[in-house]
Amino acid sequence: MANDGIIALTWNRVRLLKESPIGMIGVFLVVFWIVVAIFAPLLSPFDPNTSNMDALIDPTPSAVNWLGTDNQGRDILSRIIWGSRTVLAVAPVAVLAAYIVGCLMGLIAGYYRGWVDQLVNRISDIVLSFPAIVLYIIVIMKLGPSGINIVLAVIFISAPQITRIVRGMTLELREREYVAAAKMRGESALYIMLVEILPNARGPLIVDACLRMGYTTIAIGVLGFLGLGLPPPDPDWGGMVKDTYAMMSIYPHMSLFPAGAITSLVVGFSLLADGMREISIRD
Numbered sequence: 001m002a003n004d005g006i007i008a009l010t011w012n013r014v015r016l017l018k019e020s021p022i023g024m025i026g027v028f029l030v031v032f033w034i035v036v037a038i039f040a041p042l043l044s045p046f047d048p049n050t051s052n053m054d055a056l057i058d059p060t061p062s063a064v065n066w067l068g069t070d071n072q073g074r075d076i077l078s079r080i081i082w083g084s085r086t087v088l089a090v091a092p093v094a095v096l097a098a099y100i101v102g103c104l105m106g107l108i109a110g111y112y113r114g115w116v117d118q119l120v121n122r123i124s125d126i127v128l129s130f131p132a133i134v135l136y137i138i139v140i141m142k143l144g145p146s147g148i149n150i151v152l153a154v155i156f157i158s159a160p161q162i163t164r165i166v167r168g169m170t171l172e173l174r175e176r177e178y179v180a181a182a183k184m185r186g187e188s189a190l191y192i193m194l195v196e197i198l199p200n201a202r203g204p205l206i207v208d209a210c211l212r213m214g215y216t217t218i219a220i221g222v223l224g225f226l227g228l229g230l231p232p233p234d235p236d237w238g239g240m241v242k243d244t245y246a247m248m249s250i251y252p253h254m255s256l257f258p259a260g261a262i263t264s265l266v267v268g269f270s271l272l273a274d275g276m277r278e279i280s281i282r283d
Contacts (some may be wrong), residue, residue: 024275040084043044048235050073070244073242084261090220106120136157148232154216211273218262
C-alpha cells in the first residue's frame with residue numbers, strides 16, 4: 001500500500017508538470033535529444049567517422065552537409081547526432097550510480113548520527129574542499145579516459161554532495177511519527193531508511209538529480225575539450241569543440257554547433273529542474 005501511494009504521488013507530479021511552461025520546455029529539449037540518441041542510425045545522414053576530402057575545399061554548411069564539416073571532412077550533423085549517445089549513455093548511469101552511493105551514505109550518517117555521521121562528514125569535507133573540475137582531471141588522468149572511468153569520477157565527486165543533501169533531510173525525517181511507528185513495529189533500520197525516510201525525501205532529490213544531470217553533461221563536455229573524454233574516433237561534443245577550436249576565427253560553425261548541442265541539453269535539464277521545483281512548492 002505504501003508503494004502504491006508513492007507511485008500515485010509520483011504520477012501526480014508528472015501530471016502537474018504539464019502545467020509548468022518552463023518544465024515543458026525542459027521536457028521537450030531532453031526528450032528531443034533522447035529521441036535523437038535512440039534513432040541515431042536512422043537520423044544520421046553519414047557515417048560520423050568517415051572523412052570526405054572534397055568537403056575540405058568548402059567545409060561550410062551546404063545542401064549536402066547541413067551543418068558543414070569539421071577540419072577532417074567529417075559531417076558535423078552526423079557527429080552531433082552520434083555524440084548525443086555518448087552523453088545520454090554516460091551521464092544518466094553516472095548520476096544514478098552517484099545517487100545510490102550518496103543516498104546510502106547520507107541515510108546512514110543521518111539515521112545513526114554519532115561517530116558514523118562524523119566519519120562520513122569528514123570524508124565529504126575532504127572531497128568537497130577541492131574544485132570539482134580539478135578532481136575530474138586528476139581522476140581521469142590517473143585512470144585514463146573512458147566511459148567507465150568518467151562514471152567513476154562522477155561517483156567520486158558527486159556522491160559527497162548528494163550525501164550532504166540526504167543527510168540533512170534524514171536528520172529531519174527520522175523524527176517524524178511514521179518513523180517512530182515503524183520502530184514500534186520492529187522494522188529494521190534498513191527498512192526504515194529505504195522505505196520510510198528515502199521516499200519522503202524524493203522531492204528535493206528529483207530536482208537535484210535534474211540539475212546534476214546538467215552539471216554532469218557540462219563535465220563530460222569539459223573533459224572532452226581537455227582531451228580527457230572518450231578516446232577517438234567516438235563522437236564527443238566536447239572533443240568536437242577541441243578539435244576545431246583553432247579554426248574558430250575562420251570556420252566558427254565547426255565549434256559553435258557542438259557547443260550549442262551541449263548548451264541545449266544543459267538548459268533542458270535546468271528548465272526541467274525548475275518545473276519540478278514549481279511542482280514541489282505546490283505540493
